[in-house]
Amino acid sequence: MLGERVRIGDGVAFGAHAVIGDGVGIGDRVALGAHAVIGDGVELGDDVRIGAHTVVHPGTAIGDACEVQDGAVLGKPPALARGSTACRAPLAPLRLEAGAVVCAGAVVFAGADVGARAIVGDQAYVRERARIGAGTVVGRGSCVDNDVVVGARVKVQSGVYLTAWSEVDDDVFIGPGVTTTNDDTMSRHGPEYALRGARLRRACRVGGGAVLCPGVEVGEEAFVAAGAVVTRDVPPRAVVMGVPARVVRDVGEADLLEHWR
Numbered sequence: 001m002l003g004e005r006v007r008i009g010d011g012v013a014f015g016a017h018a019v020i021g022d023g024v025g026i027g028d029r030v031a032l033g034a035h036a037v038i039g040d041g042v043e044l045g046d047d048v049r050i051g052a053h054t055v056v057h058p059g060t061a062i063g064d065a066c067e068v069q070d071g072a073v074l075g076k077p078p079a080l081a082r083g084s085t086a087c088r089a090p091l092a093p094l095r096l097e098a099g100a101v102v103c104a105g106a107v108v109f110a111g112a113d114v115g116a117r118a119i120v121g122d123q124a125y126v127r128e129r130a131r132i133g134a135g136t137v138v139g140r141g142s143c144v145d146n147d148v149v150v151g152a153r154v155k156v157q158s159g160v161y162l163t164a165w166s167e168v169d170d171d172v173f174i175g176p177g178v179t180t181t182n183d184d185t186m187s188r189h190g191p192e193y194a195l196r197g198a199r200l201r202r203a204c205r206v207g208g209g210a211v212l213c214p215g216v217e218v219g220e221e222a223f224v225a226a227g228a229v230v231t232r233d234v235p236p237r238a239v240v241m242g243v244p245a246r247v248v249r250d251v252g253e254a255d256l257l258e259h260w261r
Contacts, residue, residue, distance in 0.1 A: 007025045021042065025042075029046060048065070048067075051071065058093075060074050077110050078110075115133045118137070127144060130145070133154060138156045151168055153170055154174070157176040178208065201236070208226045221237045223238070225239070228245040
């Protein structure tokens, strides 16, 4: 089913029962899977692959050579609770930059930006106004909450929760099951209270199952051991472990990122 004013490039393949809204732009050599739904005003670059039963909400922009796998939802508007303090301003359209991959069953909200060659894993969840840098990998079932900024070449393993207002610099490693938090009061606060996410500085590493308390900063090239509970800032190049996490030594020269590129 084709809407009005649809622009179709050369070599486009339409799966059975695909639905294309009004004003959609489709580049060359695009493949649309069966039962895909492409909303009004969506732009698909050249060589894009859209899986079966995928939903792309209106206005979403998908760059050249992107892949969107089966059952993914792109450009979803948020449904905020009545008491949510998240911003309710109108959202810009979701943008996937060239070569990005959104895997099966993942949900990426309107207002997000997924960088070139980034991968959003199966059943992962990227909220509004989140930014995912070029070449970053978000593992299966991980959640990148609203207003999170993730740099380039970051490795987010499976089952990670990056809470709202967190900052993750380039080349950070986040192990499976890591949890970040942003509310010391656990929702017992007024509208003036400012949520404080974690700040993970360049090339730091956080081991599996670690918990980062609101507002903590993990310094550049620091190392947080698996299962640690981080309640205070971690100095650059420090190794911390335990509950609560304490400094036990420094990261050795041979373990710095510059020796492992």
